Amino acid sequence: xxxxxxxxxxxxxxxxxxxxxxxxxxxxxxxxxxxxxxxxxxxxxxxxxxxxxxxxxxxxxxxxxxxxxxxxxxxxxxxxxxxxxxxxxxxxxxxxx
Numbered sequence: 001x002x003x004x005x006x007x008x009x010x011x012x013x014x015x016x017x018x019x020x021x022x023x024x025x026x027x028x029x030x031x032x033x034x035x036x037x038x039x040x041x042x043x044x045x046x047x048x049x050x051x052x053x054x055x056x057x058x059x060x061x062x063x064x065x066x067x068x069x070x071x072x073x074x075x076x077x078x079x080x081x082x083x084x085x086x087x088x089x090x091x092x093x094x095x096x097x
Contacts, residue, residue: 012073015070015073015077016073016074016080017077018077019074019075019077019079019081023077023084024084024085026078026085027083027086027089028088028089030059031085063078064078064079
């Protein structure tokens, strides 16, 4: 029988990896829709852009709340994945310029 207070590295790494995957996917969606959002603002469709912006931020906030409820390592992995997706999006934008 294992002690519930024991630190299990494999469980911790699995939680962080799960958070990383979720954060990477969520970040990719978040930053892809940001491109649409900018297009809507630029074309004068302000209400649609505002609605999309609220949806983007709401879904992202809800995701981070769920990751936080899953635990600190899951949240940290999710934040890492989200920031990784941000870096990829910025790198793609720089390459396109």
